[in-house]
Amino acid sequence: MNFQHTEDRRMLADTLNRFISEQYGFDTRDKIARSSEGFSADMWRRFADLGVIGALFDEADGGFGGQGFDVAVVFEALGRGLVVEPFLDTLIVGRALAHAGSEEQRARIASLIDGSQIAALAHDEPGSHYEAARVSTRAEKHGDGWLLQGAKGVVQHAEHADVLLVSARTSGSEFDESGISLFLVPRDSDGVKVRGYRKIDGGRAAEVTLDNVRIGADALVGAEGSGFxxxxxxxxxxxxxxxxxxxxxxxxxxxxxxxxxxxxxxxxxxxxxxxxxxxxxxxxxxxxxxxxxxxxxxxxxxxxxxxxxxxxxxxxxxxxxxxxxxxxxxxxxxxxxxxxxxxxxxxxxxxxxxxxxxxxxxxxxxxxxxxxxxxxxxxxx
Missing domain, CATH: 1.20.140.10 (Butyryl-CoA Dehydrogenase, subunit A, domain 3)
Structure with missing residues (x-):
């Protein structure tokens, strides 16, 4: 088995490692990580301009990579610099939209790649203990849309996210894999409450409360109940x-x-x-x-x-x-x-x-x- 990266991936790694070494030294990183925002919007745009975010997605979604090794190359370099910008949630939310999103929802990936929007995954809940199917947040049909009620914990960069990808149960019991649905919820929606805090390893996260949040039918990602x-x-x-x-x-x-x-x-x-x-x-x-x-x-x-x-x-x-x-x-x-x-x-x-x-x-x-x-x-x- 050939463990050598392709020439394109080696060039990506060299470019990203050099950028982090020259522009994202430890003093810069420490200042960003301890700031009130928990990341740098300017640095996020610069990463986007380098094409780093685009390497995380397939060509069909506007990127130029998207394979497992593309992701590994990017994040290994980010780990070397302890980068705190919202790469992880951008990757997860973007891949979820690419996997099951409508044409309109998939079009949003372009705004993630160019850094103009920030997305956050709101899935973990208090007491879930890493069990991906343990979802107690509820979503009920309300007119032509949905009504969300529940709480999410440790949502990365939620304070500054434009949109949240929220998991909610539309059927079944708390531990069932079936019955979980995914919704794109604007962070500034009525009823979305965000309480931010600093993380011990740098950056910020938040507890998110969903109090009778009304969203449209087009917020549903994929088929109802098949979000797991x-x-x-x-x-x-x-x-x-x-x-x-x-x-x-x-x-x-x-x-x-x-x-x-x-x-x-x-x-x-x-x-x-x-x-x-x-x-x-x-x-x-x-x-x-x-x-x-x-x-x-x-x-x-x-x-x-x-x-x-x-x-x-x-x-x-x-x-x-x-x-x-x-x-x-x-x-x-x-x-x-x-x-x-x-x-x-x-x-x-x-x-x-x-x-x-x-x-x-x-x-x-x-x-x-x-x-x-x-x-x-x-x-x-």
């Missing part, structure tokens, strides 16, 4: 993105740690000359390469049959969760007390690695899901 398959498809690309982002962050944490071990001296010798620390670092490098293999496997399975695809995604997310926590812990311990300071970029990479584990399902969730998918495949055989 669209969510699974779109968040699958989100899982590739997150695992690749974590991989980029791990590479930077590794490089910081190696440089520190080469330059920091104790008893007149570099720390890296001590065999015990060499062994710990060697183990860490092997773990990162194992994570890299898992990300490659997930990206390669993006267009595979459902069970094969979802199993590869869960395997990658589980591996990233385990390895990411280990990289964060080892990098900080090998740095000593300075590794915990706010001024050192390493601490921010460690925070991001830990928080990635909690997005779209943690390692425990995906281990259980992987086992269930294996059982499903065995039963089918």
């Amino acid at each position: 398959a669209t969510l699974e498809h779109a968040t699958g690309f989100g899982l590739i993105a997150l695992t690749a982002e974590a991989l980029g962050a791990m590479d930077v944490a590794r490089d910081f740690t190696l440089e520190y071990l080469r330059t920091r001296k104790q008893f007149g010798l570099p720390l890296g000359s001590f065999q015990a620390l060499q062994h710990r670092m060697a183990d860490l490098l092997l773990d990162i390469e194992q994570a890299r293999s898992a990300v490659i496997n997930a990206a390669a399975a993006a267009d595979a049959p459902r069970v094969q695809r979802e199993r590869a995604l869960s395997a990658a997310k589980y591996t990233i969760g385990q390895v990411g926590a280990r990289v964060a812990e080892e990098a900080i311990q090998l740095h000593g007390g300075i590794g915990m300071t706010w001024e050192l970029p390493l601490a921010h990479y460690a925070k991001r690695l830990v928080m990635i584990d909690h997005q779209l399902g943690d390692e425990d969730h995906h281990l259980a899901r992987y086992i269930a998918l294996n059982a499903l495949e065995s039963a089918a055989a």
